Structure formats: C-alpha cells, structure tokens
Amino acid sequence: MTSKLATQSPWRALIADDEPHLAQYLRSQLALLWPELEIVHIARNGVEAADRIAALAPDLAFLDIQMPGLNGLEVAQGIEGATRVVFVTAYDEYAVEAFDQAALDYVLKPVKNERLARTLERIKTACAPVQSYARLADALARLMAPPQQPRLRYIRAARGDLTSQVAVEDIIFFHADDKYTVITTAAGEHLIRTTITDLASQLDPDQFWQVHRSTLINLAFVEGTRRDEASRLFVRMKGQAKELPVSRAFVHLFKAM
Template sequence: MTIPYKTIIIDDEPPARDRLLKLLGHFPDTFHVIAEAKNGREAKQKIEALRPDLIFLDIEMPGLTGFELLAALETIPVVIFCTAYDQYSLKAFETNGIDYLVKPVRLERLEKTIKKLKSLDKQFSSQNFSNLLKEISKQKEVKKMTSITVKKAEKLVFIKLEDVSHFEASEKYVTVHTKNEQHLSEQSLVQLEQKLPTNFLRVHRAVIINTDYVKDVQKYFNSRFIITLNNQKMSNITTGRSYNEAIKVWMGV
C-alpha cells in the first residue's frame, strides 16, 4: 500500500484553501493534509516543524510570495503551485516533479497532477529546484521601470510613473490612472508588480497604488481599509483582506 504524501496547503484566501482541501479529500491514498497556512511566514514555520512531503503553494501572497518562501527553506518538499495567473511560466519546473494548477482548481486537473506525481516523484531534486529559484531571482533583479508605455490611437505614449496614481485590472486590460487621465495597458498586474519601484503597493487583487498619492487611510469593516488617493477624482480604494499584512508593513503599524 502506498503511503500518502504528508501535505500542507498554503494560500492566503480561505475559500481557496477550503476548496483544495475538499478536492484532496477525494484522494486519501495520495494526500494526507497535516496543516494549512495563510501566508508565507506561517508556512515556513509549519514546513520546518512538520516536514511535509508535499505542499500546495499559492504564488502571490502578501508579505512573502511563494517563490520567496521556497528560497528561504533549507529543504524543499515537492511543490505544486496554485495560481490565479496562467501567465506564470512554470513549465520548466515540471521536469523536477513539480506541477502547477490554475485556480479555481478542478478535480479532473488534479487527477492529472496525481498521475504526474506517480511518474515523476523519484526524479525530484531539491538542489535543481533551488537552482531554478535562483534563476527566477536573477530575472527579477532587472532595473526597475521609471515609465510605462501605452497605446494612444496609433502612437506609443510614455507615461512617467511619478504621474501614475494607481493601476486597476479589469478583464483583459489594466487601466493606468494618472492625475487626470486614464490609459489602457496590455501588461498584467503581475507583470507590473515585478517591475514597479517600491513606492507602488498591491492592495487588492485588482489594484496597485502609488503610495506617494495616498491622502489618508480609514479602517473599514472585515479588517479592510479604504485608501483615498490625492488625484483629481480623489479615488477611494477598498483594500483586500489578504493584503493587510503588506499594507500594515507599509504603514508601519
């Protein structure tokens, strides 16, 4: 009889953790969930204490991303990434016994992951994976952008980041809000977040703000905040609960 993988689910969103836990319950011979973690720091403590065989790991988490968590571990278990963004180029990890699932995770896709685990788990190399993480880190250490290019009619227009109050995602495009104008960008928030300077902060899955434009911050229900930006519209941004830790770090509270 095959011993199931001791498994930890790591995701900052409770509904995502609950869904995955329910799906894994269909495969008790493969997965034995021993813990859950709601952020990277908590996950690091539980991984080091419980020594799981396998983790389901969200990539975008406030405070400590999935990649940063893995880079901080001495021993890396088998990893299955869970991401809401299929733009991530994670196929290189598959040869190391690693897979990735696009949220919302579906039962039939999880079945493919199990087949992959059975055929590839012996090939997993913690050292090879560490090398891949280093390559990702190098790619992220590119020079931070100072302007963004947008299309306006048939022209390409360069907008200085100091003039951008916030970025807001909707469907296929991201709206670039300046002091008194709006433009569309084909870059995703994930792509922008990797290149923007440190004064830009992700406060919601669909919003990145320029903290230099923050006029005030008010507490809101369900442990959220309303951030007012000092642009022409005096935009009010309601934050997402999963970004609280990063917001509090920025505010110094």
Template sequence: MKTVLVIDDEEDARDLLKYYISQHSELSIIGEASNGIEAVKLVNQLKPDTIFLDIQMPGLNGFEVLARLDELPEVIFSTAYDQYAIKAFEVHAIDYLLKPYGKARFENALSRILNNQEQLIPLAESLLKLENRFPNKIILHKGSRKLVINTSSIIYAEAYGDYTKVFTDKVEYLSLKGISNLIENLNPDSFIRVHRSHFINKNCFVEIKKIERYHYAILADNTSIKISETYLPEIKKMLL
C-alpha cells in the first residue's frame, strides 16, 4: 500500500482528492497540507510514497515545495491554468491534472503519472539550480529512494558504468549521471577530477602520496584515490 499526502490550499479541492483517493484500496492518506510551508514540513516528516501537489499556494508554491524536500516522493501535480507551470511540465514531459477535473480525468491520469516518474528528476534538478549556477544540493539514489543531498557532504565519486557512485562520510549513493556529466554540474571551486574514473571534494583533500610509480590523493577519511598523470599538475597546485 502506498502512503499519500494531499497538498492544496483549497479545502474543497482537498476533499475531492481525498474522495477519489479513498476509492483506491492501494492508496492510504496519511495527512494533508493547506500551504507550501506546512507541506514541506509534513513531507519531510512523514515521508509519504506519493504526494498530490497543487502549484498555486500561499507561502511556497508547488515548485518551491519540491525544491525544499529532503527526499523526492512520487508527485502528481495539479494546477489551474498557469502558463509558467504548464510550460515547465511540457519542457520536462510531465503529465498533470488541470483544474477543474472530474473522476474520469483523475482515474485516467493516476496510473499514467505514477508510471512516468523518471521525468520528475530533471524538473527537480532544474529547480535546485534556479538560484545558483551550481546547486548546493543534488538528487542521488539509494535503492528505490531519491534523496536530496548537500553537495558539501560529498567526499569523492567513482565512475560506475554509465552511472556514478557518490560517497559521503557514511553512505554510498548512486547518481544516474555519468561521472563527466555529474562533475560538470558541480562547483569547480569545490570539486576536481583526479582520474577519468574519479573526482574528489577539494575540501577533503589532505596530501599526495607516491607509492612506487603512482601518485595517490589522500582524503580526510583516509581514502586513497589514484591520480592520473593528466590531472597530477592541477592536484599539486592545491598544495601550494
């Protein structure tokens, strides 16, 4: 059974959604919010599987709510006609519920939207970058969960086929981006490539050690990462 949170500033809209949702035995409503600030608090606290999220709300709009979550649930957006919102949905190929809608439209959209959540990540990433060229947070995967992680917590990353393993102090995550694509989206003042298969957080770099004929970057957690000759001159500059 999936847990559900209903978020809309209009009580009638929340009541209608709760009525439609109640007819699905696989969905269980665990709460509701009437504004964006309350929504962020409840989603981060209750961690629902799915949220029904209105765009136009006081405090924070739906997009601002999405950008402040610690973990991305499944999201079904609803909106009255809003040119900005609809354009954002179209750019990222995201389906949504356009108000007013009836039961037939709700039922038709429900399964299609829940089965097409992969486009949510690019939208969320674009929202995280609205205020900064390089975001302070990125979306990483841990099993089936999509978590929003502070980039400052990243120690190093390792290429993993078409994806990238990302290591923090205690947890290993997976990015669905290749390592080159991932580092391009991170602040170069904080991250540097040391090998075609690795990059490190400059703030975690301690020293260079030469073992036999190879050089290694030693990090604050005692991890050692092999440095290729291509990147060695730039790494040495950090010691000056």
C-alpha cells in the first residue's frame, strides 16, 4: 500500500466527542502538531460520527470511546472505507494493553502533546496498510464484552399487534433499524428493542456472527458471499433477495468460505 504522503494530497480527519470543549482542545492540538491536517467535521455523538465517516470518508477518525448513540468501538466496527481510527480514551492501563496488543492507535485522556505527537508521527510515516482488522475486531470484542449470560433459545418479539415466541434457530438475521431491531425469519419480520450488542452477548457465537455494527447473521442460513467492484464484501442469506454488507472489521471471518 502506498504511503498517503507519497500522493502529496492533504490528510483529512474527523473528531468525535460528546464533550465539545474536549473536541475543540483536540482540534487545537492537532492544528499545532499537524497544521496541514484538515478537520472536516466534529461529531457530537456516535451516530453522527458514523454518518459523517460514511459520507466524508476522512483519512483519520479520532473517536472518543464513551459517546451516546453509538460508542467509539461500535463506530469503528461499522467503518467500511479506508478511514484509520485513533481512539481517544479514558480507559485504564489494563484496557489500554488490549489496544497495544492489537497495534491500534490511541491517545489517553487528558490528551498530552507528547503522546499525540507520537501517534501522528506513526500515522504520517506508515507505509503499511492501516490496522489489521482481524486483530481490531478481536480487540473491540474484548473491550465491549459484557459479563457472560445464558444463551438465548427463544425471543419474545412483536409482529403487528401480536407478540410471539420466536425460536432463535429460525432467525435468519437481526438488523438494527432506528429505535428497534428487526428479526427476519422465513415467516416474516418481528420487532424487538434489544440492541445488537446485547443480542451478540446472549447468542451462541458459533451460530451467530456479527458482520456489521447493526447486523447479526445466523450461519445456518448463509448461502454465499460476493465482492463488488470496490472489493466490498456482501453476504447472501437463503431465501433473502437483499444482500447484507460486511464491515471491514469482520471480513476476516469469511476467509475460510
């Protein structure tokens, strides 16, 4: 992969933090340490950050981890382009060790110039591909994992005025849709309010894979995969006309297929 510097095109970055004064402080420090860096947007929450990253495709995204809507880890999981992530975190030394082991870029709060400068220098001089996304996915999973809960066998879900017991083995995939999560089965769609993150922690990981921050699929219904002209990966589910996009953080799961 060619170094960004070799193209002589300006770097573009997005900052996401729900505390405006911290976002502005980071912006001011970046202006001092890297004057050529263009800040294309400052997002106030994770949902806005995910939307703007998808629309603007910045080279860098400085993501606070604790944000409303979507946290920084969930935003990173959903990135489908080449945006490189730098986590801005207040996590303690034990959590930070997970970042180090996965070769992720991060800076601790309160942001110190010396640490930020080292991160920027590593980014500017890197000629290799950005993060190893297999390791990224593993590190995010470790940091986000809640305490182990019993595996779900049935889910109570609404379909119109009727509330049903849906057997987990009959579910083709889950997809987060605004305030609800949609359950898709061969019989139709049902709605629940449980988040994808909570579902992932309660489902059998050998049966259900998360392929996007908003999507969980049942491997029993996977028909195949396809790459488009931009090398983006999509998964096809049995009996479903619509393909499901796979975020780059989860592409490695399909290498054996």
